[in-house]
Amino acid sequence: MRNLETIADNLKVENRFIHFDKDKQPISYITLKPISIKKEGNFMNYKKALEGLKNSSKIKGIGFVLGNTPKGNFCGLDIDNCIDSNGVLSEEVQKIIDILDTYAEISPSGKGVHCIFFARKQGNICKKYFKYWCKCMEIYDKDRYFTLTGIAINDKNVEYRQKECDFIYEKYFSNSFDSKKGLLKNTYTHASSKEPLNLVFALENDRVLNSYWHGNRPLKSESENDFALLGKILFWVGYENPDVAIQHFLESPYFKQKDEKHLKKVLDTNYLIRTVEKIINLNVEVVHE
Template identity: 30%
Template sequence: MASLENVPAELRAEARWVCWRREERNGKATKLPVDAHTGRMAKSTDPATWATFEDAVAAVGRWRCDGVGFVFGPDRTYTGLDLDHVLVDGALDAEYRWVVEQAGTYTEVSPSGDGLHLIFRGSKPDWAQRSRKGQPGGRVVEMYDRDRYFTVTGAVFEGHDAISENPDVVERAYRTWIEPEAAAQPALSAAGTSSSNGMDDDALLERMYASRSGDAIRALMAGDCSAQGGDRSAADMALCSHLAFWCGRDAGRMDRIFRRSGLMRDKWDSRRGGTTYGAQTIERAIAGCTDVYRPRDRRAERPSRPQNKNACSTVTRREQRGVSDDDAAPKEATTEGAPSVEGWYVDERGRL
């Protein structure tokens, strides 16, 4: 435990620490995270079960634990790279030497004595969805930036005792060992009107929630797809249809807000040929959107309203008379005659 003083001050200042205890579960050795305050099992997804570094260290003996651990939380502030079984008698396998030397970040020997933990400032690329893969010779490489914890020993390896940010090395390590076939998330290009409405995402969401379709939008953002009969793909399209209207068909902003929703899951970044499911869904929503939200102070800039009834926004009687209605909210994109991302058709209610 004496070597814990070597843990970078930046990490020690974070209140995201747990204790851990070796136990055998189903015939397999495991390291259980322990809440330093209660002695019960901690959760990497629940900050209420985390503690300060000092409290975690002090609780190790009290709860008969074997050490402390650092949690990678939902904010994705840090990324951990775990290299299992890469040390033989303290010597690093040559295949893994480059990542330690080029990373220039905090690196320590794991509790087993034959592995390394590297901790970087920053997150994995958004498209990097896998976390673990076995390697030749029984080695294993894991990479996490959220919802996991690393045991921490303070046993600094070869003097690498400071945290740094090195996204290029993180990406190269991911591509080399976890998903060699990975390609970066396709660029999402905006179509049509820009979303430069002067509001940040939080303000725009509040405006959306206050609109006539606010309840439906709020439900979708919470991951509720009951209005779509439990069909999550239809819910994805419904939310993207709303976003196409409110974000001014800005694909990048639509993607950013969708990722904050309860509908976000691994499928969003899954590959579809040269693109992804999420990019395809956004493209379909934009294709079905013929009008966009414009704040009241931009009414004078409004072009004549298109007559296409398949607009993603609600065309009210007031609007048909030429009176703008900023409270109007989008309907799901109608893509009559055009297949959805799953190869099905979307009806006027956004159902597949």
């Protein structure tokens, strides 16, 4: 499954393409032997890459090498198993694509997504495992190549996205959160003064969050609705920021509409802390490399 004619136009002009074999080992299009992607002399232009595909059955595809260029540093985000059997992209991954707002395509498996943009990642972690909405995410800015399919998710070129990359890295790859050690505080009355993402942006771009935030309660029980709203807030502020999420919850119109019985339940116990812990454990498994 590929349509290499439709990859981003500003990728096509680069001299950073390689071929790979059935094992995804980079190979020379002349000798068909393994090559190193750390040597720019092994790269080729887009035209040669397409020609090579036609000339040898041992060449199974083309890839684009990430790394520094005079135009900027090519960085890539690889999200595995985020497209279901019906071809539907997970909501969380769609938000990531919307935030990066850069060239994105479906991976060769048909179940994942590759995003390519200009940026440098800010830490040494490259891979994290998650639950339910994707299998794992990987981010690289050098010494790696991305297989290309040309099955684009959007009509974007490769864009400069350092600020957005920093946000994605902090939210999903940061070392600041470890679900096994538990970073939840014993009190939720003092939220962090640093908000990872402006809540106004989230409310404008997430209609489900907006609906819950303003008091909609579509589920049967108050606890289920609490869980849903807190889950949405956590997604946007980051699972490593539970105190911020709880503070936003307490400031929401949804919370202010609670009756006396449910207010007492929320304020007189560790109910919110326990709820947040459940949400985090359901959504994130952190692996440090």
